[in-house]
Amino acid sequence: MSETLHNRLLAALDRDEAIGLLRGAIGCNSVTGDEVTMVAYLDRQMRSRGLEDVEIAEFLPGRPNIWGRRKGSGGGRRLQFIGHTDTVHVEGWREHWAGDEREDPFGAPIIDGEIWGRGAGDLKAGICASLAAISLLDRAGIRLKGDVDFAFVGDEESGEPGSGVSAGVKAHVARIAAGRLPRPDFVVYTEPTRLAVYPAQIGFFIADITITGKSAYFGVPELGRDALKASHKVMSALWAHSEEVSARAEHALVGKGFLLITTLNGGGFIAVPERCTLSLIRKLLPGESLDAAARELEEVIRGAVTDPDIAVEIAYPAGRDHALGGTAAEIDLDHSALAMLQESVGQAMPGRGGAEGAPFWSETPFFVNGLGIPAVYCAPGDIRNCHTFEERVSVEEYLAGVVAFAGFIARYCGVEDEN
Template structure:
């Protein structure tokens, strides 16, 4: 038995109760930047679960050191016939609880799974592990390899994906023929997302007493002229730069901070921007556009003094956009599978938020998309949740897609029958 018929038969083997139980165990296991070893406990749990479920010569499970005691987890299932490598990717960490009540005590209520990491992205991780489990059955053969990479630190610097993409983790493939990152897209196939850059412009003036402001240089006034220029000139310029599924490039003035006391002319004022950039834009040009605004202000008023820098949140590495061609065979097939499972959701889309998928694609050349259960709006929230029907759909989509992409065959002799 092969082709779609094999995929249908494999779907009958999925234990959705077990997927939910695993997602709950992952939520109970904390893994975030406030802990001494971050997400290591989650990595150990996942590695143990994979080793239990994937015995035999066709499978291999390994931990790869990333940063101190932290680790990525990689599982490889070999199909037994030559063919492509399909990678499923998720991150192990979450943001901290941040005051979420019972953040690490998962509960199912009103068709939703609540808990920190439920949507970002432990439900997707449980679904992906189940996909490997199903395709590793003794009576299942396929072309190529099915790989799960679970990486450390996506929420705080992407140390795990940087190590993977740069080939610094032994036991993990350097490149795949296609990759699916399970960040929440409501199970839409996101073939592109925007790049991200946080920019700080720090204006320097001259402080003096507030009763004689003409003897000083007010840094807040210069910052105000800058924000006005951003709104009146940069915003319209960016709105004219568009992408077929991402819409326009954007900039947001998120923080303005300056001054000490009312009776003082402020000597410093900082403006912080969130810039989302499109495929086709260049990292250095994004910064240069902001520097050009400051230069124009300086030409109008030589007293303007400012430093433009990329902020720590994005300066560790280039947070580039992601784009996979709409006609890539993986995009076409995954969209078809999603459309069959979720009518009306099969057309590829773009998302505004950044993911590790951009690092994977840029570092290894792997064609990469994002497709996972739940809505990004619930991520990092104080009542984080994922719909159970989306978890079910994700598990079925991953199994169905992997079976078809890897041209799976079932002999009928395995323990599953």
């Protein structure tokens, strides 16, 4: 953004109002499955900031999405900000911080220039920065040509029983695909990036493997089929497969693919172990086929079990934008919007705004791969402290995000000629 625009936005920034917006959002308990309080808060905030066509609709009973827009005068491009309203659980938080001002996970205290609480970074800072950016443009007297859409969806986080399958964003993109909501030209998903811009992200699938043999008394092991021994062979083959996958290719932003065995359970009570279970996660690079990767994995697993009397079952419990998992995604690094966003962030907070790869999976593939709409991640907050008792966001980084988003909106959507 131009120096004139940047200075104009800085002069108009109401720090206390923007900080209050975020602290109020953190104060809403919205653990996955209980997003309704956060949506009610956003409904009030969106309407008070002059957004139009604000609507709430349930994607599952008792679990709503919310969306609305700031209409421009016409002739500009359409931008969408999207983020998830749900957070991970707060179990153990109060015990961890007992007697400390951080004891309430929804209290949002400010300590040493950081706002603490569940959801502070993941990802209420991003949601609030996008809404505060609209108010900042209004205070600066900047009128837009293009429209700015906002959509806040539930069910992104995993960990709660029967949820965490991206049901909210699936409902949202279905509306876009059906023409019931306008199609954006560019999407910013407000996952925490420390104000880097992520035009690429990993893909993944989780595999649960059950190996079943036959139990037998320890004194006559020849009568049994040892599932634990078969599991050892499977794990050895999987680790070798991971090394092979890593050696194939390296993506400039997201690195190498691999698989990680995350759990092993099994054994027998003074007997040949009859059953063992393994779980693993496979990281995929942009361009890798999830179906092909799963087929290859199954060949490795079944090839390691040579005893025909030992059964192997493989399940994929974490379908997202694909039945087996989540696809990887990337957009063109030369996309003009990417450069605009990077420049706006770098001006708002020098040293930030670089292009990096997302080390996590979130929901831009629903847009990039599903709808063919370019999308990136960008927001204040540090993913490294999210999902922990240390979750917090820097006040200055958050406010820089507000200014950066306002500048990017103005540049991307276009502004009316004030002369």
